[in-house]
Amino acid sequence: MKGRPLLVFTVCWICGSGMACALSGWSLIVGLIGAFVCLPLLLRWIDLRGWSILLLIGALVGGAVHWEWNDGRNRSSLPDITHMAAEDLDGYAATFEGTLMSDVRIDGDRADFEMQVTSMHPLSDASLAPALEVRTAPNLRERLMVQVRLAEEEEQQVAAGWKRGDSITLTGALALPGEARNFGGFDYRNYLRTLHIHWLFKVKGASSVTTVPPEGLGKLNILRWNDIVRHKLGAAVERIFPEPHAGYMKGLIIGMANDIDPDTYGQFSQLGLTHILAISGTHVAVYVASLLLLLSWLRLTRETSLTIVLLLIPAYVLLSGGSPSVIRAGIMSMIGLYMARRGLARDGLQMISAAALLMMWWNPYFLLSVSFQLSFLVTAGLMIYMPLINRIFSGWPKGLAATASVTVTAQLISFPVTILYFNQFSLLSFVANFLLVSLISAIVLPLGTVALILSFIWMPLAKPLAWIAIMLNKLTFVSVEWMNSLPGFVLIWPTPSLLWIAAYYAILYALLRFLHRGRGDQPVVQGTEEDTAPLNRQYVGGTPETALGLSGVPNVSSQGRNKGGREANPGSMTTLSASIAWPEYTSAFAARGAGFYSGERMNLFHKWMCALLALSFVVGLWWAYQTPQPAGTGVVQFLDIGQGDSTLITTPEGKHILVDGGGTVQFGKSEQSWKTRRDPYEVGAKVVVPLLKKRGIHRLDAVIVTHADQDHAGGLQAVLEQIPVERFMFNGTTSGTANFEKLLDTVIDKQIPIYAIRQGMSYAPDGETRLHFIYPDLEKAMHTGERLPVSDHQNHDSVVFLLEMAGASLLFTGDMDASAEQDLLFMIHDGSLAASFGQYDADATLADVSVQEIFTRQSGENHEFPVTIDVLKVAHHGSKTSSTEAWLQYWSASASVISAGANNTYGHPNPGVLERLADSGTEIYRTDQMGEIQMKIKDGKIDVRYKLMMDDS
Numbered sequence: 001m002k003g004r005p006l007l008v009f010t011v012c013w014i015c016g017s018g019m020a021c022a023l024s025g026w027s028l029i030v031g032l033i034g035a036f037v038c039l040p041l042l043l044r045w046i047d048l049r050g051w052s053i054l055l056l057i058g059a060l061v062g063g064a065v066h067w068e069w070n071d072g073r074n075r076s077s078l079p080d081i082t083h084m085a086a087e088d089l090d091g092y093a094a095t096f097e098g099t100l101m102s103d104v105r106i107d108g109d110r111a112d113f114e115m116q117v118t119s120m121h122p123l124s125d126a127s128l129a130p131a132l133e134v135r136t137a138p139n140l141r142e143r144l145m146v147q148v149r150l151a152e153e154e155e156q157q158v159a160a161g162w163k164r165g166d167s168i169t170l171t172g173a174l175a176l177p178g179e180a181r182n183f184g185g186f187d188y189r190n191y192l193r194t195l196h197i198h199w200l201f202k203v204k205g206a207s208s209v210t211t212v213p214p215e216g217l218g219k220l221n222i223l224r225w226n227d228i229v230r231h232k233l234g235a236a237v238e239r240i241f242p243e244p245h246a247g248y249m250k251g252l253i254i255g256m257a258n259d260i261d262p263d264t265y266g267q268f269s270q271l272g273l274t275h276i277l278a279i280s281g282t283h284v285a286v287y288v289a290s291l292l293l294l295l296s297w298l299r300l301t302r303e304t305s306l307t308i309v310l311l312l313i314p315a316y317v318l319l320s321g322g323s324p325s326v327i328r329a330g331i332m333s334m335i336g337l338y339m340a341r342r343g344l345a346r347d348g349l350q351m352i353s354a355a356a357l358l359m360m361w362w363n364p365y366f367l368l369s370v371s372f373q374l375s376f377l378v379t380a381g382l383m384i385y386m387p388l389i390n391r392i393f394s395g396w397p398k399g400l401a402a403t404a405s406v407t408v409t410a411q412l413i414s415f416p417v418t419i420l421y422f423n424q425f426s427l428l429s430f431v432a433n434f435l436l437v438s439l440i441s442a443i444v445l446p447l448g449t450v451a452l453i454l455s456f457i458w459m460p461l462a463k464p465l466a467w468i469a470i471m472l473n474k475l476t477f478v479s480v481e482w483m484n485s486l487p488g489f490v491l492i493w494p495t496p497s498l499l500w501i502a503a504y505y506a507i508l509y510a511l512l513r514f515l516h517r518g519r520g521d522q523p524v525v526q527g528t529e530e531d532t533a534p535l536n537r538q539y540v541g542g543t544p545e546t547a548l549g550l551s552g553v554p555n556v557s558s559q560g561r562n563k564g565g566r567e568a569n570p571g572s573m574t575t576l577s578a579s580i581a582w583p584e585y586t587s588a589f590a591a592r593g594a595g596f597y598s599g600e601r602m603n604l605f606h607k608w609m610c611a612l613l614a615l616s617f618v619v620g621l622w623w624a625y626q627t628p629q630p631a632g633t634g635v636v637q638f639l640d641i642g643q644g645d646s647t648l649i650t651t652p653e654g655k656h657i658l659v660d661g662g663g664t665v666q667f668g669k670s671e672q673s674w675k676t677r678r679d680p681y682e683v684g685a686k687v688v689v690p691l692l693k694k695r696g697i698h699r700l701d702a703v704i705v706t707h708a709d710q711d712h713a714g715g716l717q718a719v720l721e722q723i724p725v726e727r728f729m730f731n732g733t734t735s736g737t738a739n740f741e742k743l744l745d746t747v748i749d750k751q752i753p754i755y756a757i758r759q760g761m762s763y764a765p766d767g768e769t770r771l772h773f774i775y776p777d778l779e780k781a782m783h784t785g786e787r788l789p790v791s792d793h794q795n796h797d798s799v800v801f802l803l804e805m806a807g808a809s810l811l812f813t814g815d816m817d818a819s820a821e822q823d824l825l826f827m828i829h830d831g832s833l834a835a836s837f838g839q840y841d842a843d844a845t846l847a848d849v850s851v852q853e854i855f856t857r858q859s860g861e862n863h864e865f866p867v868t869i870d871v872l873k874v875a876h877h878g879s880k881t882s883s884t885e886a887w888l889q890y891w892s893a894s895a896s897v898i899s900a901g902a903n904n905t906y907g908h909p910n911p912g913v914l915e916r917l918a919d920s921g922t923e924i925y926r927t928d929q930m931g932e933i934q935m936k937i938k939d940g941k942i943d944v945r946y947k948l949m950m951d952d953s
Contacts, residue, residue, distance in 0.1 A: 005052065009059045010353040016063025017364055020071070028064065035060060067364045076198035077142055078174075082122075086176065089199075093123040095171045096144065096201065100211065103227045104162045105258060108677035109150045111159040111206075114197065115168055117142040123171070143196050145177070146170065148203040153674040155206035163228070165221040166211040172203035181640040181902075181931035183947055184495065184694040185687070194365040226318045230254055233319075236455050240466040241448075245473050248277070249448050252440070255279035255321035262679040267480045270490060272411070272418065272429035273436065279320035281329035281375060282441050287316050288333050290446075303341055310337040324359070324366055325375035331355040332379075348383045352376065370421050374414055381413030382406065388512035407434045412508060416501040419493035419624075423693035427489045436476055444472050492723070494696025496624050503620065511613040514606050627696035629654055634769065634806040634937040636871075639691060640927040640947070641683045643877065643901030643908070644711035645814070648692070652806050652938075653766035655701045659812060661688050663714020663739075684715025689722050699724040701765055704757075704801075705743075706814030707794040708735035713743060720746050729763075731776055731799050732756030733791035744788075757799045759833065768806050774833055775800035775816065775824055795876060796820050802869070807940030811891060813875035813882075821875075821887040828890075868892040870942060871935065872922065873899075878909020888920040895923045895944070902928040 019031045036057070079086050102114040117140055148170075150156060162168070177200055180187035192198070203209060214221065233254050238246045247259040257265075257278045268274050275282075288309055295305035317330040332351045339346045356376055359366050366372045386409040393401035411430050419425055426432075447469045454462035483489075629635070629650060637648040641662030649657040662683040692700075703725050705713045719725070720743070728747045734740055747754055755761075763771040776797045791797050798814025816824075827833040872893035875882040877900040896917050900908040909926065917924055925933045931947030 004347065004350055004353070005055075006350050006357070007353045008056060010357045012056050012059035013063035013066075013357060013360065014367065016060040016065075017067045017360060017367055018063075020064040020067035021367065028068075032061065032064060063360075066361070070364050074193065074196055077140060078120075078199065081120075081140060089174050090176045092174045093172070094174065095121040095123065095169065097121075097167075097169045098144075100162060100164055100166045100168045101143065103164060103230075104159055106150075106156055106159050107258075107679075109675035110677070111148040111150060111156075111162075113146050113162065114195075115144050115146055115170075115201075117144060142199070144199050144201045145192060145197050146172075146201045146203060148206060148209060151205040151207075156674070158206045159209075162209070162211050163213070163224055165214045165218055165224040167214065168209065168211045170201070170203050170209045172201050172208060175200040175202055179948075181927075181947055182687070182691055183932055183934065185691060185932075185947075194368055222318070230256065230319065230321075233452065234259070236452055237448075240451055240455050240459070240462050241470065244477075245470050248473060249469070251277045252445055253448050253452060254319065255283075255323065255326070259678075264477065267477075267484055269422070270424070270484050271426050271432040271480060272414070273432055273480070275325075275374075276437060276440050278325075278371075279323060280325045281332075281379060283320065283445070284313070284316065284326060284329035284333055286441065286445060288313070288337075306337045306341040310334055310341070313337075324369050324372035327359060328352075328355050328372070328375045328379070331358060349380065352380055352383070370417070374417055377417060378410050378413050382409055385409050385413060385509065385512060388509075388516045391516055403434060403438060407437070413505075416496060416504050420496055420501065423495060423690070423696075424490055424492050426483075427491065428483045428486070432480065432483055436479065439472065440476065444469050444476070447472075491625070492693050492696060492698050493625055494628055495694050500620070500624055504617075507613055507617050507620065511610065511617060514609045514613060517606065625696075627654065627656075627698065630936065630938075632806075632938060634808075636803075636805075636810060636935045636937065638873075638897050638899055638925075638927060638933040638935075639688065640899075640931045641687050641715065643904045643906065644683065644715070645706070645877070645899045646683075646688055646715065647812070647873070647899075648695075648697075649803065649805075651766045651769040653768065655765035655769070656697050656699070657702045657704065657765065657771075658688075658692075658700050658716075658719065659704045660706055660712040660814075661703075661715030661719050663710040663712065663716075665710050665714070682715070682718065684718030688715045689718050692719070692723055697723065699726060701726045702729060702763070703727070704729045704799060705731075706799040706812070707731055707797060708733070708737070708740040708791075709794050709815065710737070710739060712815070713740055717743050717746065720750065720752070725750070725752050727753045727755060729755045729757050729799070731791075731794075731797050732758065732788070733794070733797055734788045735792075735794055736790040757801075759827075770804045772802040772804070773799065774802060775820060777823070777827070795881075798875075800824065806937040808871070808937045808942055809869045810871040810873065810935075811869050811893070812873045815876040815879075815882075817876070817881045818884050818887075821882060821884055825886060825890060868894075870894050872896045874909070874913070874917070876908075877904075877906070878913045878926075879906070880910040880912055883913045883916060885916055885919075888916055888922070892920065893922045895925060895942070897933055898924065898926045898928075900926065900928045904928070 015035070016032075019035070020028055023031045076086070078084075078089055082089065082092075084092070096115070096117045097119045098115045098117040100113055101116050104111055104113045120140055148159065150159065177189040177192050177198075179189040213219075214224075234250050234256055237250045237253065241249050244261040244264055247256075247261050248264060250256040251260045255278055260277055265274070265277060268277055291309045291312065292305055295308060300308070313330050313334050317326050320326050332355050335351045335354055336346055359372070386405055389409050389412075390401070390405045392408075393404045396404060407430060411433060415425060447465050451462045451465035451469060454465065632652050634652045635648075635650040637650070639646045639648065639662070643665070644662035645660040646662040647659040649659065651657070664681060664683050700719070700723055703716060703719065705716060705728075707713070708730070717739070720728075725747075734744065744754075757773050757776075759773060759775055759777040761773040763773070765771075776799065795815040795817050796819060798816045798820070800811070800813050800816055800820075803810040803812060824833070869891050870893065872888075872891055872895070874896050878898040898909045908928075914924065925944065925946065927933060929948065933944065933946045936943040936945075
């Protein structure tokens, strides 16, 4: 490390920025002091002295100060200008003038873009307008995320005419971006803040938007022309490729990932192949290598070729969308080309350090980008870990060994970040990347690019190449779908801690290092003039061009040119392009000896160390895979999924039961197909499933759907498709809707045991937990093979059960109505409910399975229901159609939970219900005000926490 001062400086800078991001105030100061205390150990390891120590300390402090300075300035100016609190501005109607600052994204009936505001004219209070306009016109510099709800299909074409750089005037209402309403949920407000955006501006209809194209120098807006070129390229791709290939190829060639079919993206995501669907460092490397090779064929001098490519890289970065991974690759390639032209030594780790430092200085929020993190980690990991992993495949043929080394290294390095953000990892990811990445990047990508270029020259010439690419795409899609269909390979991981991630990388490196040095032999050094570095360089297991299938091409040297300055062998430019475009495939550390031990003593020592490290690595993975849960504690999590119900019950022994899954209710008419979005918001896929994965729910022991309404059952489709389920329970009826029929078909296709709940059943998932099903009392028993009855009264027929867990009792009521409450109270009083627990009938199952292990028979004579309970799940989101006074008085719940969407159109919870709850003396918890509500239960004591602070207004 001593030979790489820029690397050490950058690492310290990033550490300082990371500490400032995670900490604030005095905690940040304490953290920096703690870092200074640990510095002597680091300094001893990297052997720094004198002014270098001050430089390192300056980098640590500088990174923290730079973050704090930028973060402190990142705030909205609207509250100061309007003299109104942010909460009061939510819903504030106004007219804004400014500049359109992004490409316009049109999806169904919505158009989204960013604008830079220069003036504001309020509509809420006309008397304030003149004074406010004077104050805001010279000072207002606010960036807004604009959402235009299109009223007619024709307005899609109008919105398509809005371009970056246009002067824009629009009327609408301000809205605060949504924040995370569940523990570990996605925080849209924080995400927009990293883009320096603090407000949404919602506009109704394209008629409320007026745009004027720029004049004069404004026409020279590079980004505006870049958007136009990207759209023309996208249209050209659509002309030569049918769907779903068009969206796939647009993402592959020009980085327009939003147009990729959601199902295709989901399939690739599950196998860890999404890096292929967006422009990344591989694309930049192919671009650089292809240009250098082309220019060498044109017999241009080496210096001229390097200069031309260096100047063309920024154009490609812009054209591909400018994601963090592309910017990183572009900066590294430009540095490499410049140093190659000057004849300077190139060090991959120094180059990536320079790229990271430049990007962090320009925008410190890059640190929070998943693309930034994965790009830099994988690239640096290939430089550091791949020379060690190469030895594992030393006996393989060179081409296969290089591909395997790259695949294994990239997968091992990206694994912690993958489970940190996506909470799943497919064991087939290694195979998929090994087989498909080379096919896609080396064949499909060049074919598609050439076909795209030829389409502008002569379409008949482009069609054959496009046809070949389509055939290869079909092969890819079939392979991906087949691998995803294999059960048991996708593992769900809870969100790991940063400490565990650091330990993972440290143990992995130590293990590979000991395996590498334990052999007692020294690797062969194969340096070239183009790949020198401050340290002695090495290529273990082959040169970078070997790893790319470019072996057999002679190395470039200064003696390789003729007197005219041209390359004696034009093909040698390929080697140069490989070393510049793929520096991560070269070794990063010096060759070292076998260590201080020798002979049998050395081998024994390394064997024991390797065994210990391997055991630590495996134990660490096993520990991280376990679902976190306090010992002997049950947890009931009332998820905030908007207007609907979804509750996750985790028993003291680690069983998981999901009650309902929410669902997005569609109000649009079927004939308005133009409003359908490419990737519509669906509660199950966007909220419920990600939360289950983040909490490490590997499988659900039971899914209970209280009734077939969409806001309870709709989200379960995504759950069943992505989370293994042991048993499915419902009220034994269907609503007859297509969505619920599809849900039942999925249950049957996956061979999940189905149980029709009837009054009198009990389910005991573990020794401390029992669910007593006390409703519905359906007269018709369900038998295997019978057609499900259609019920038009799903609310009335909701599954109601009493949960007794860890000494506490909770009553779940679904959407039961007042009539069902009255019926149930009558059965309790006359004893028929207790008697029903002695009349258990195993024919209640719809599946040909035994239920004796699940449902238990109880004696109705001795079973008594409690007069009071600890928690009541209030029926039907607090609707006035239920929660009668007699019902609340009978149960006398200590606490009540209402699941309702914030600002829902139904007016839930009803004021009358809230008044009756308050009169009953119960403590009220509401998801619309508190977000997710969690109750931890142990020894009869309930500890409650919720995500948001309650609104006392």
